[in-house]
Amino acid sequence: MKKLEIIIRPGMFEKVKNVLTDLGVHGLNFVEIQGFGRQRGHTEVYRGATMQVDCLPKLKVEIVVHDAALDKVLEAVVTTARTGQVGDGKIFISDVLDAVRIRTGEHGEEAL
Numbered sequence: 001m002k003k004l005e006i007i008i009r010p011g012m013f014e015k016v017k018n019v020l021t022d023l024g025v026h027g028l029n030f031v032e033i034q035g036f037g038r039q040r041g042h043t044e045v046y047r048g049a050t051m052q053v054d055c056l057p058k059l060k061v062e063i064v065v066h067d068a069a070l071d072k073v074l075e076a077v078v079t080t081a082r083t084g085q086v087g088d089g090k091i092f093i094s095d096v097l098d099a100v101r102i103r104t105g106e107h108g109e110e111a112l
């Protein structure tokens with residue numbers, strides 16, 4: 001299993017959520033964050049406005065997926081969330097040791 005922390009522009013959430021659902025992702029968390037990438041201190045366009053700020057609002061979506069689904073999910077998210085402008089976001093990928101569905105006690109990919 002892999003965990004994806006997907007940092008995107010807030011306006012991309014609906015599209016990304018829909019594409020993940022279409023791919024059979026069954027669970028998801030998201031949180032509103034503030035962050036910066038390489039252009040810290042430089043201007044970036046947010047909702048049509050050019051802003052000179054250290055941090056910009058982003059959304060962090062967290063999902064855990066089957067190993068076999070990873071490549072397809074990554075490609076779909078990248079394609080969906082990309083505008084081609086700086087600030088499109090980033091995806092961090094890590095291994096997940098185990099998962100448990102509390103109701104049934106199932107472990108591993110069965111629990112997803």
Ligand SMILES: Nc1ncnc2c1ncn2[C@@H]1O[C@H](COP(=O)(O)OP(=O)(O)OP(=O)(O)O)[C@@H](O)[C@H]1O
Nearest residue numbers: 007034035036037038039058085086087088089090
């Ligand atoms: N190395 C990092 N560690 C943790 N979070 C990061 C990192 N880089 C970027 N982020 C998060 O991702 C958001 C978007 O980053 P961003 O897309 O601007 O990355 P970038 O490396 O500057 O790429 P680009 O040049 O395309 O803008 C940041 O606001 C921050 O929340």
Ligand SMILES: [Mg+2]
Nearest residue numbers: 037038039087
């Ligand atoms: Mg950037």
